[in-house]
Amino acid sequence: MLRGEPGIGKSVLLDYVAERASGFRITRAAGLESEVELPLAGLQQLLGSSLLERSEQLPAPQRDALWVAFGLRAGPAPDPFLVALATLSLLSDVAEERPLVSLVDDVQWLDRASVQVLSFVAQRLAAERIAMVFAVREPNTERELDRLPDLTLDGLDDHHARLLVQSAFPGRMDEQVRDRFVAETRGNPLALLELPRAFTPAQLAGGFGLPDAAALAGRLEQSFIQRIDSLPAETRRFLFVAAAEFVGDLTGLLRANDELGIDAEAVVPAERAGLIELGARVRFRHPLVRSAAYRAAPPDERRRAHAALANATDPQTNSDRRAWHRAHATPVPDESVAVELERSASRAQGRGGAAAAAAFLERAAELTPDPARRGTRALAAAHANFVAGAPEAAEALLPIAMMCPLDELERARVDRLRAHIAFARTRGSETPALLSAAAKRLEPLDAELARETHLEALWAAVRSGRFERAEGVVEAAEAATAATRGCSTRAIDLLLDGLTMRLAQGYATALPLLARALDAFQAEGFRRENIAWCWLACQLAMDLWNDDACAAIAGGLAGVARDRGALTVLPFALNYSAAHQLFAGKFDVAEQLVQEADAITTATAGVTIADFSVLIAAWRGDKERTHRLRAAVIADATSRGEGFAVEVAEWALATLHLGLGDYCEATAAAQRADDPDGLGFNVWVLPELIEAAVRSGDPSTATTAFERLAERSSLSSTAWARGVEARSRALLSQGHKAEDLYVEAIEHLRHSHVVVHHARAQLIYGEWLLREQRRVDARTQLIAAYRALDAMGADAFAERARRELLAAGETVRKRIADARNDLTPQEAQIARMASDGLTNPEIGAQVFLSHRTIEWHLRKVFMKLGVSSRKELADLLRDPAQSSA
Structure with a gap:
């Protein structure tokens, strides 16, 4: 990433790389400032038609996502990160033939998608x-690429700056004037070359009219405006139209100029001045020239330019650009333009471009003459902004919508959106009450949406937990569902019925409904509308002690999210899957899943989630890491009002202290949890x-x-419930009853998924037998407990078992390090998938890497483990006792 102020030389360095x-x-x-709202416009530039033609060879889900995103095929809006995976696969395939360099300039003006x-x-x-090289203007608010290595460009030193400014001005320049330029521009090359041209020789010789201390970018733009103002009137008009035509389409530009009566030869003075180039595409010398030309145009000239460009744009192939030009050509509200923008918004949403849809709808609202329709479109724009991850922009549009004569359903939707914005910010606080009121x-207006909103309110209340005992939320949901309970077979409705009864009437009463809801949820599969309710x-x-359903839902969600490339959902799914792998005693797999979730969150610039890393650290007996992660989770969760995360952190601490044998500390932590x-x-x-x-x-x-x-x-028949109850009752019992x-x-837990508690039951039973003087x-x-806990990596509990064995007169050898411990979590995950028979492309699709990177990782895995084939790898991973030694 090249960073620097305008004119510092970023574009020149990109040209240098290309050469x-x-x-x-x-x-x-x-990036183009005028194109920033058009979804995937920058990506289409980068790929071009020649690369897109290669997309036919991509895996079907990736190919279809890319084609739908670019409007080449109809279909449901693709997840943006499935489009990203398709792009990665496409570029990787192309680079197999010949190394590829991708150069992206003016990132600050690229569309968000x-x-x-x-x-x-x-x-x-x-x-x-x-190789990928990006250039971005500083200061810059676009943070997605911040994690890349970067190079910040500074100005020339004084010596070279003087040489450059002198080369741009062949006549005599007063030394003090020259030094003033060097100081004012801080060695910015473009400023040193361009600013002197804005002044007469007399001014430069004597220092009259030197630039003021305004921002450098503003001064540069002003110097370009002065140069544009010195051109013939017809040339200026040509530049105004070219600046408004943001794709550089020469044919469209000439057609628009022809409509305006501007001769094509009018561009010649601007070409001679080095401001613009006409070739296969129209290119301004620098983005500041384009912005200067656009801003130099009087408002009526801009509108005429956009109107002519709209007429020159094919409504069939470029309908969105035509709508955007029409919107900028219209000085007063115009329903026909608003309708066209609304259609563009719908197309953008169909391609997954929520940010673009929001921009189209916002402009449509501004141009709507009818107040009622204006409110409807403003509300739609607010919702699109929220979906696009811009809650501040969404919130700013709500007062505009509320000033219009909305109907009752729309006003209820405003309330719901306000609550969603609050939940996105805090996860707790006042959100349950806001959602309940909206529901x-x-x-009386939309029964289905009301039920979904009641479910959202209840879930927000559960997540908030100790921080917000939302009065009336459960009661409101119960009143709303009482009359229709059991009438619907939709999983979402059954979840609402079950959760309402669970919170209002207690565990026992709700059991049948909850069981039915879980069955329906699994039977319906992981349809798109159900993914949000997997958590x-x-x-x-878990509440029902149904470990089969836990494992199936968590694992199924992760699989569906991988297949769809739903990377916003996948980190949550991976964390739930990690938790169940942890309980199954597969700590390494759990750790791989959590780290993969973190990597995806980082790569997608998503909000960091309170994951289960703290639990893994606790089960591993890592005291320092558990305390550090617990403190971070509690601080973050408290600031958001999310009691759910606090409980996980305290539960982890209780587990840690139990493993270490610090029982008083464990009691206190468990009580807090x-x-x-x-x-x-x-x-x-x-x-x-x-x-x-x-x-x-x-x-x-x-x-x-x-x-x-x-x-x-006692109300559950699962092996998990029966086993944990028996173990807990035994701790409070004596003699033969305790032993039975x-x-x-142990027998029940042997048949459950919670392997960790089976080993813990053996440990506690062994400790009890030792106290009963039954050493053998x-x-x-x-x-048995030691071997299981040691193999899992539950080091603190394994050490507790080892101490007891020593007391029983048994010598225990500590585990010898396995060569597999040398693998990174990502390498271990890839090794596991390869041993399961997946090909490199299949593994790449699962973990969002190219097949070439998978091959590279596997070479390192083979070297570390001392194997030479996938068969040897599978044999090694199937036998936990074997090591590469």
């Missing part, structure tokens, strides 16, 4: 024969609290926690 890249294929694009795609591609390059307002479904599955009204987490927190309280000599706390646990576990319960717990029996359980 030196002998034998390379060159692709170029440049193109920036997202190119940011993703640039950050996923590893072994591809691709009540929607009930709630996972929490409800325990939210009696919490959804799902009590199945994890209460067993920890019971064990910690028993071991710290607090039977009263343990008994109270067990009573609450048994209220729920420990044996029962104790060693059997403790050895």
Whole structure:
């Protein structure tokens, strides 16, 4: 990334790269200020027709996403990051034939969709024969590419600056005047070349009329305006039209000028002045020349230029550009133009361009003469801005909409959007009440949307937890659903019915409805409208001790998100999958998934999520990391009012201290994690609290926690519920009863997905046997527990088992490091997929890398593990006891 102020030489360096890249294929694009709202305009420039023709060879989901995004095929709006993956695959395939250099200038004026795609591609390059160089003006508010290595360009030193300014002015220049130019421009090359041309020889000789201290970009633009003003009137008009024609289409420009009666030869003085070039495309010498020409045009001249360009634009092939020109040609509200803009917005949404749709709708609202329609379009623009990730812009449009005569449904939608904006900012706070109020307002107007909004309100209340006990939210949802409960078979409706009853009437009453909702959710598959509710479904599955549903929903969501390239959803899915891999004792896999989620969040410039890294650190017994992550999670979650994340952090701390044998600390942490009204987490927190309280000599706390646990576990027939209840009851029991319960717990948990608790049950039983002076029996359980916990990487619990074994007279050898530990999380993930039989392209599609990068990673895996084939790799990974030694 080249950074610097206008005129510092960024574009010159890009040209230099292109000249030196002998034998390379060159692709170029440049952001245009007037094109910043057109979705993927920059990416289309970069790929061009020649590269797009190669897209036929892409995997079908990627190819279809790219074609829909570019309007080459009809279809549902693609996820923008599936488009990004398609671009990465396309560029990688092209670079196989000949190395590729992609040069992108004026990134600050690229449309947001193109920036997202190119940011993703640039950050996923590893072994591809691709170089990408970007140039961006500073100061710059576009942050997606901030993670790239960068080079900030400074001005020339004084000596070279004097030489350059003197070369641009062949006559005599007063030395003090020259030094003033050098100081004022801070060695900016374009300023040194251009600013002297704005003054007469007499001024330069004596220092009269030197530039003031205004911003350098403004001074440069002003100097170009002065040069434009010195041109013949017909030439200036030609430049005005060229500046408004933002794609550089020479044919369209000449057609528009012909309509305005401007002769093509009028451009000659501007060409001689070095301001513009006419070739296959129209190019201004510098973006500041274009902006200077556009701003120098009187308003009526600009409107005439846009009108002529609109007439010269084919309404069939370039309908959006035609609509944009018409919008800028219209001085007063015009319904026909507003309708055309509205159609452009619809097309943009169909291609996944929410930001472009928002821009079209906002301009449509401004040009709408009828107040009612203006309000409708302003509300639509606000919603599009919110979807595009611009909540501030969305919020700014809501007062405009509310000043118009909206109908009752539209006003209810305004309330709902306000609540969504609040939830995006805080995750808690006043959001549940706002969503509940919007849902009540929607009930007589749009019953389906009202039910969905009630579900959103309940979920916001659950996420907020301890921070916001939203009064009336549950009651409102219960009143709204009572009459129709059980009438719908939609998974979303069943989730609402079940969650409402769970929160309003308690666990036992809600069980049948919740079970039916989970069945429906899984039966419907992971349709696009259901993805948003997977987190709630996972929490409800935990609440029901249904580890089969937990694993199926979390794993299924991750698979669907991968297939669709839904990278905004995938980090959440990977974290839930990581949690269930953790409970299954596959700590390495869990860690790989969490790190992949972090990498995707980084590559997509998404908001960092409170992930399960803190839990993994706790189970591994990493005290320093657990405390550090816990502090960060709690600080962030408290600022957002998200009690859900605080509970995860405290639960992790309780687990850590249990492993370390710090039972008083574990009790305190578990009590902080325990939210009696919490959804799902009590199945994890209460067993920890019971064990910690028993071991710290607090039977009263343990008994109270067990009573609450048994209220729920006794209603479930799953092996998880039966096993955890038996283990917890055994901790509070004595003699034969305790032993029978420990044996029962181990047997149940053996048949569940929660392998970690099966090993923990063996550990606790072995500890109990040792206290009963049954050393031989104790060693059997403790050895099994130690081996399982050690193989998982649950180091603190494994050490606890080792200490007990030493007390039982058993010598335990610590685990010898496995060569697989040398693999990075990404290498381990790729190795696992390769051992499962996936090809390089299939692995690349799964982890959003090119097949060449997968090949590069596998070479490193083979070297580290000392294998030479995929068969050897599969054999090694199938046998956990084997090492490369």
